[in-house]
Amino acid sequence: xxxxxxxxxxxxxxxxxxxxxxxxxxxxxxxxxxxxxxxxxxxxxxxxxxxxxxxxxxxxxxxxxxxxxxxxxxxxxxxxxxxxxxxxxxxxxxxxxxxxxxxxxxxxxxxxxxxxxxxxxxxxxxxxxxxxxxxxxxxxxxxxxxxxxxxxxxxxxxxxxxxxxxxxxxxxxxxxxxxxxxxxxxxxxxxxxxxxxxxxxxxxxxxxxxxxxxxxxxxxxxxxxxxxxxxxxxxxxxxxxxxxxxxxxxxxxxxxxxxxxxxxxxxxxxxxxxxxxxxxxxxxxxxxxxxxxxxxxxxxxxxxxxxxxxxxxxxxxxxxxxxxxxxxxxxxxxxxxxxxxxxxxxxxxxxxxxxxxxxxxxxxxxxxxxxxxxxxxxxxxxxxxxxxxxxxxxxxxxxxxxxxxxxxxxxxxxxxxxxxxxxxxxxxxxxxxxxxxxxxxxxxxxxxxxxxxxxxxxxxxxxxxxxxxxxxxxxxxxxxxxxxxxxxxxxxx
Numbered sequence: 230x231x232x233x234x235x236x237x238x239x240x241x242x243x244x245x246x247x248x249x250x251x252x253x254x255x256x257x258x259x260x261x262x263x264x265x266x267x268x269x270x271x272x273x274x275x276x277x278x279x280x281x282x283x284x285x286x287x288x289x290x291x292x293x294x295x296x297x298x299x300x301x302x303x304x305x306x307x308x309x310x311x312x313x314x315x316x317x318x319x320x321x322x323x324x325x326x327x328x329x330x331x332x333x334x335x336x337x338x339x340x341x342x343x344x345x346x347x348x349x350x351x352x353x354x355x356x357x358x359x360x361x362x363x364x365x366x367x368x369x370x371x372x373x374x375x376x377x378x379x380x381x382x383x384x385x386x387x388x389x390x391x392x393x394x395x396x397x398x399x400x401x402x403x404x405x406x407x408x409x410x411x412x413x414x415x416x417x418x419x420x421x422x423x424x425x426x427x428x429x430x431x432x433x434x435x436x437x438x439x440x441x442x443x444x445x446x447x448x449x450x451x452x453x454x455x456x457x458x459x460x461x462x463x464x465x466x467x468x469x470x471x472x473x474x475x476x477x478x479x480x481x482x483x484x485x486x487x488x489x490x491x492x493x494x495x496x497x498x499x500x501x502x503x504x505x506x507x508x509x510x511x512x513x514x515x516x517x518x519x520x521x522x523x524x525x526x527x528x529x530x531x532x533x534x535x536x537x538x539x540x541x542x543x544x545x546x547x548x549x550x551x552x553x554x555x556x557x558x559x560x561x562x563x564x565x566x567x568x569x570x571x572x573x574x575x576x577x578x579x580x581x582x583x584x585x586x587x588x589x590x591x592x593x594x595x596x597x598x599x600x601x602x603x604x605x606x607x608x609x610x611x612x613x614x615x616x617x618x619x620x621x622x623x624x625x626x627x628x629x630x631x632x633x634x635x636x637x638x639x640x641x642x643x644x645x646x647x648x649x650x651x652x653x654x655x656x657x658x659x660x661x662x663x664x665x666x667x668x669x670x671x672x673x674x675x676x677x678x679x680x681x682x683x684x685x686x687x688x689x690x691x692x693x694x695x696x697x698x699x700x701x702x703x704x705x706x707x708x709x710x711x712x713x714x715x716x717x718x719x720x721x722x
Contacts, residue, residue, distance in 0.1 A: 289392040292377065295348060296386060303389070335362040342372070349384040352376050361395070369399035434475065437468040444468070485623045492627055496653040497536045499527055499577065503564045506543040510551050517556045526565040529575050532650035538624050539648065545617045546581045546644045554585030569649065577648045584641040593634055597622035668695040672703055680711040
């Protein structure tokens, strides 16, 4: 520090006591050789250490005489301007200035902290008091009161008031508190989800397991009745498949959550793949007297997709549509494509629409969260643990696509999946085999097809209607040059 303290003291009962400590602390070198009493030297040393310690960490330091109510400026900082324009000021007026810079709701707390009358009692046997507050400009400060002088009875007669900016520390502390709150909330949410999962899982596993045990018991009683035995075995198989599907979904979700799922893209036949998914539920829909239909608008028959995972997405959505649609309802499945800005890519759009029970707006916000089920589904006793749509959303995300839902309670739902796909060239389509019943049918198929549709024709020399030579000559004489020059490995003419 570049200031000094002047000390006023007097001798009382043979002892020198400090009466006042003015701004300016003498250096140790300056004290050398001066005849200061030991007690006075200790007090000076303590004052010097206190001021030096505070000066390294605190921006604004003042000294307050509790008897005269005068406050003296020891160290000024632009970071903490408290309105002291002179080195000395009246505490009461300064107190009002300080109150004006404090933000709500800290004003009253700061007032209670700075009321000087009880300080001697509050500071008895204490090295300091501190208080954290916020200014109106948004900055956080730590205020500290340090005892400086005492009377003969040991009561504090003057104190140091120190303030330092703790905004960065406070903001870091607040962020940590917020992170802790979020972590606690996430933990509570995870705990609730776990409880819901275990409840639903136990219920949905118990249902097919009880059925399997029941049908097995019935089968054991009717071993001689082949008709009943066959029916019981069929039911056991159905329940077993349901149980296997349930466990598979749990394992799928676990693999996805642990980043164990890898997308593997290959050339796929869009029409065939989607048709297979729809066909899987045709019998189930018919058993509920439902109408399950499919429409298509395919511009690019072959694209690169992860067919197993895309099929899993479609199967889950169609399964839910059939499950949550009442008897006599309608489920419409549509696949379409649209060009992208990149001419080598297209968007494949899959829409599944039903006129089933629908969903509330609130549930639509959580439908893709694991273990979530609509309350109406539990009331209607529809099976499921609520992870199917969670799997769907995660798989669609992994494929770089989007998943949207539109639904109205009591009217039905529409799920729309949009997946970006790279087009596959005809060279990359692979080997597609088509079989003709005879030579005549073969020639007819070639004539009806596009010029470059067939790349190769395999035939025997001996055939029922025409022999291989005549069939080859017929092909070679076709008007279209591309068709006439189709490769014929068995007969090269």
